Amino acid sequence: MVEQVMTNPGAIESGGHMLSVRDLAVEFGQDRGSVRALDGISLDLRAGRVLGVVGESGCGKSVTARAILGILDRPGRLVGGRVLLDPGTSAEQNLAALDPNGAALRAVRGGRIGLIFQEPMTALSVHYTVGNQIIEAIRAHKTLSKAAARAATVELLREVGIPRPELRIDAYPFQLSGGLRQRVGIAMALACAPDILIADEPTTALDVTTQAQILALLRRLQRDKGIALMLITHDMGVIAQMADDVAVMYLGRIVEFAPVRRLFAAPRHPYTRALLRSVPDIRAVPRARLATIGGTVPHPGARPTGCAFHPRCQEMIAGRCETTAPSPVPAGLEGASCFHAESVVQEAVV
Amino acid sequence: MLNYLARRLVLALITCAAISVLTFVIIRLPPGDFVDAYIANLASNGSMVSAEQAVAMRHEYGLDRPVVVQYALWMGRVVRGDFGVSMMWRRPVTEVIGDRLWLTMAISVSALFLTWTIALPIGIYSAVRQYSIGDYIATLLGFMGLAIPNFLLALILMYAGFRYLGLSVGGLFSSDYAQEAWSLAKFWDLMKHIPLPACVLALAGTAQLIRIMRANLLDELRKPYVVSARAKGLSELHVVLKYPVRAALNPFASSIAYLFPYLVSGSIIVSLVLGLPTVGPLLLQALVAQDMFLAGTIVLLLGIMTVIGTLISDLLLMWIEPRIRLRGRA
Numbered sequence: 001m002v003e004q005v006m007t008n009p010g011a012i013e014s015g016g017h018m019l020s021v022r023d024l025a026v027e028f029g030q031d032r033g034s035v036r037a038l039d040g041i042s043l044d045l046r047a048g049r050v051l052g053v054v055g056e057s058g059c060g061k062s063v064t065a066r067a068i069l070g071i072l073d074r075p076g077r078l079v080g081g082r083v084l085l086d087p088g089t090s091a092e093q094n095l096a097a098l099d100p101n102g103a104a105l106r107a108v109r110g111g112r113i114g115l116i117f118q119e120p121m122t123a124l125s126v127h128y129t130v131g132n133q134i135i136e137a138i139r140a141h142k143t144l145s146k147a148a149a150r151a152a153t154v155e156l157l158r159e160v161g162i163p164r165p166e167l168r169i170d171a172y173p174f175q176l177s178g179g180l181r182q183r184v185g186i187a188m189a190l191a192c193a194p195d196i197l198i199a200d201e202p203t204t205a206l207d208v209t210t211q212a213q214i215l216a217l218l219r220r221l222q223r224d225k226g227i228a229l230m231l232i233t234h235d236m237g238v239i240a241q242m243a244d245d246v247a248v249m250y251l252g253r254i255v256e257f258a259p260v261r262r263l264f265a266a267p268r269h270p271y272t273r274a275l276l277r278s279v280p281d282i283r284a285v286p287r288a289r290l291a292t293i294g295g296t297v298p299h300p301g302a303r304p305t306g307c308a309f310h311p312r313c314q315e316m317i318a319g320r321c322e323t324t325a326p327s328p329v330p331a332g333l334e335g336a337s338c339f340h341a342e343s344v345v346q347e348a349v350v
Numbered sequence: 351m352l353n354y355l356a357r358r359l360v361l362a363l364i365t366c367a368a369i370s371v372l373t374f375v376i377i378r379l380p381p382g383d384f385v386d387a388y389i390a391n392l393a394s395n396g397s398m399v400s401a402e403q404a405v406a407m408r409h410e411y412g413l414d415r416p417v418v419v420q421y422a423l424w425m426g427r428v429v430r431g432d433f434g435v436s437m438m439w440r441r442p443v444t445e446v447i448g449d450r451l452w453l454t455m456a457i458s459v460s461a462l463f464l465t466w467t468i469a470l471p472i473g474i475y476s477a478v479r480q481y482s483i484g485d486y487i488a489t490l491l492g493f494m495g496l497a498i499p500n501f502l503l504a505l506i507l508m509y510a511g512f513r514y515l516g517l518s519v520g521g522l523f524s525s526d527y528a529q530e531a532w533s534l535a536k537f538w539d540l541m542k543h544i545p546l547p548a549c550v551l552a553l554a555g556t557a558q559l560i561r562i563m564r565a566n567l568l569d570e571l572r573k574p575y576v577v578s579a580r581a582k583g584l585s586e587l588h589v590v591l592k593y594p595v596r597a598a599l600n601p602f603a604s605s606i607a608y609l610f611p612y613l614v615s616g617s618i619i620v621s622l623v624l625g626l627p628t629v630g631p632l633l634l635q636a637l638v639a640q641d642m643f644l645a646g647t648i649v650l651l652l653g654i655m656t657v658i659g660t661l662i663s664d665l666l667l668m669w670i671e672p673r674i675r676l677r678g679r680a
Contacts, residue, residue: 071580073572074480101586110583122574125593126673137582172672188582 017087018196018228019045019068019113022331024081024096026060026067026252035301037063037076039252042331045196045228050219052243052260053232054275056297060252061232065198069109070100085112111141114189116218118201120181124173130157130184131169137191156187161217179210186217197222198230203238215242236279240264248272251308252300256336257329268336270315307338315340351668351675358664362657369653370428374421377646383413384437387640411437411642424646434643438636443647447629451614453522453540454628458613460544461551469556473563477571477598478590488560495557501623504550508624511546521625522547547624551617566601570594603666610659611652 026038038060045051053061066072068083083095085108098105109115117123124133134156135149144152150169157165160183173181182202189197199218203211219242222229231242239246239260246263248256248271256269267273277291284290295312298304304311310321317339329335385407389399408414412423427434433443476485511517522543527536570576571594579589618630629648636645668675 066577069581071577073577106583106585108583109581115578115581117574117578119574123578125575125579125597127593127596127671136584140583172676174673175676185578188578191582 016047017044018047018085020082020084020087020332021064021068022082022084024064024067024083025079026063026072026076027079028076033301035299036079036303037252037300038067040081040328041249041252041254042329043230043247043254043257044332045230047195047228048223048226049244050222050229050231050242052239052246053230053249054234054236054239054246055249056234056293058297058300059249060300061234061249062200063252064249065115065200065230065232068095068198069113069115070095070098070105071109072100107141110137110189110194111192112194113196113198114191114194116182116185116189116197116199116202119205120178120185121173121205123185124181124188126172126174129170129172130176134169134184134188134191137188141192153187153191156190157184160184160187160190160221161213162187178206179213182206182210182214183217186214186221190221193225195226196228196230198232200232201234202231204233204235218242236275248275251298251303253308253337254329255309255338256341258334258336262334268341269309269338270313270340271309272336274312274314354668355665358661362661365657366654369657370425370650371421373646373649373653374424376649377642378417380640382640383408384411384640384642385413388437391639424643428647428650433647436636436641436644438639438641438644443644446644447632447647447651450627450629450632453626454616454630455613456540457522457544457547457551457626457628458616460548461555462609462613464548464552465555465559468552469559470563472556473560474567474590474595476560476564477567480568485564488564492557492560495553496561500550500617501619503553504547504620504623507546507550517546522627547620547626550620550624562601563598566598567594570597573597600667600671603670604663606663606666607656607660610655610662614655615648615652 021041021043024038024041025036027034027036029035041060041064043051043053053064055061063072063076066076067078070078072078078096081096085091085093085095093104093108095105095108124130131150131153134153135146138144138149138152139146142149154165154169157168162168162180162183168176168180173184176184182205186202189199202218203214206214215238218229218231221227231238233239243260246256246258246260247254248263248269250271256263256267256272258268263272264276267276271293274291274293278293280290293312294314298308298311304322306320306322306324307313307316307326310316313321316322320339326337326339326341328337335341385404388407389404392399405414412420415423424434431444435441436443436446439446472488476488479485522540523536524539524543527539530536571590573594576589576594579593580586584592614629615633616626616628616630618634620626621628621630622634633645633648635641636648
């Protein structure tokens with residue numbers, strides 16, 4: 001991390017681009033009957049900033065995270081796009097072009113980009129102690145003696161707020177509470193001081209109090225180390241609390257991208273508005289029904305024609321939305337992929 | 351943990367006692383006894399046994415005493431290591447079983463070792479490269495191995511070995527050595543004869559084990575901890591061997607309980623076909639002849655081997671599975 005800041009001075013202040021994903025496309029299945037899980041995802045991770053990625057289950061959030069790291073489960077495969085690490089610098093690498101099992105990409109995994117998982121119980125193996133699993137992550141990237149790696153692991157566990165780390169290092173995951181397990185998961189992701197962190201629903205499996213503690217920890221670590229954090233969630237509350245910028249995903253595409261304040265103040269896409277309406281509000285009239293989004297997420301193999309959201313959209317323009325797809329959100333720019341939003345942008349330009 | 355161990359040991363002893371009662375009941379279950387079978391056998395050869403002779407024989411073997419007393423007498427001797435005299439062979443049971451037991455174990459252990467060294471790597475490959483050509487070939491061979499009866503395979507291999515390789519097939523010794531005392535030359539002769547039966551016995555087990563390993567590993571490969579190990583930047587080989595394979599091997603520790611009795615009995619049908627001097631065919635003969643002490647000893651041995659196997663697999667699971675070791679329960 002320290003090295004990174006030195007080779008790239010001012011990265012934190014300028015919010016320099018750490019990772020640029022362009023037109024990422026992922027398909028599942030063989031040639032016939034294959035399903036497009038990601039269809040042209042573009043996003044940027046910037047030093048010291050948090051990008052929130054939000055959407056319903058099955059919209060491709062987790063697939064995005066795995067595609068970036070080249071660890072898609074078969075039959076998933078990358079069919080297009082670029083994943084640029086250190087874009088625009090002399091060290092620029094296109095991760096999508098690297099061999100998924102090659103040494104170059106493995107050095108990035110865990111070394112430059114850390115991954116935090118949703119289920120801290122199942123993401124850790126029950127057969128090894130937490131120390132064993134973290135030490136392994138350290139020694140995969142650094143030549144350290146076992147003793148030195150163990151000392152570093154104790155420090156990591158202390159840093160993520162685990163009490164009595166010198167004892168807990170020899171505990172098995174099932175001997176820890178859910179909150180402590182997720183702290184172990186974070187320590188494991190931070191083992192080699194990556195400057196990019198991808199957190200895939202890190203608090204979904206935790207109860208509310210623990211959730212708040214884990215988010216606060218993530219926030220503190222991210223700010224202290226100037227990490228570029230990609231936070232995947234389906235919880236608009238988490239987005240509001242954590243994110244600087246937000247990408248809203250629907251059926252494998254980004255349908256809206258905006259800084260967090262503007263997204264909450266003036267959501268452009270009807271889907272974003274619907275997501276926001278479905279958040280429970282403490283000031284709501286007692287016993288009022290919580291708004292839901294009608295219908296269900298279509299199967300990616302049966303993507304609706306035109307705008308994929310039109311069957312569930314309350315503001316659908318008959319004769320237009322079901323036939324033509326609105327243009328995608330331009331990479332790195334604020335906007336929404338919706339005919340309504342296009343008119344708004346055009347008016348603003350004029 | 352010691353508590354857990356002690357509980358297991360006490361349970362094992364109680365189970366052994368129950369097995370001895372059950373063994374005795376099973377042996378006594380068929381109508382008639384050894385003397386009846388002996389008389390019937392002689393009668394078919396044209397000889398006759400007088401009623402007095404029959405009574406004398408029953409008295410000699412203790413068959414005229416009440417069942418409970420017979421059991422008590424038998425157990426009393428067994429505990430002292432005396433398994434009685436085989437009525438059929440007219441020699442002490444320990445002598446009759448003796449050599450056969452070691453030969454059976456030699457064949458079974460080599461077959462088992464062969465099974466594992468062939469099946470586990472293929473199973474791992476088959477799961478990691480699911481639906482690849484290699485997986486399809488392994489699956490095809492695996493199903494063929496499951497479908498072909500062992501004794502048929504034994505016949506085919508015997509024929510092929512004899513016809514094309516000029517091997518001396520059948521039995522474990524050449525005729526020169528069969529009646530000889532143990533010597534280095536006889537041992538070498540045994541070593542030359544073991545591969546064929548070991549292969550036959552191993553192949554069917556291999557097919558089954560490939561399928562089990564493949565299924566276990568496929569379950570584990572989809573678990574999140576595999577993804578998180580990959581996300582650390584470990585090499586794929588390291589990831590697969592350290593995490594999912596480790597987890598997929600655990601069920602095999604429990605299968606040791608079933609393997610133990612097999613180790614001492616061997617496969618009865620294959621042994622008959624290949625003419626192997628193992629314990630399995632001996633049990634069959636003893637049961638047909640109603641040779642109480644011989645059959646009883648073998649059945650008892652099988653039961654106790656199962657108990658020992660279970661105990662060992664419990665200990666092994668405790669050793670390799672931290673959830674059992676640290677919580678003291680399965």
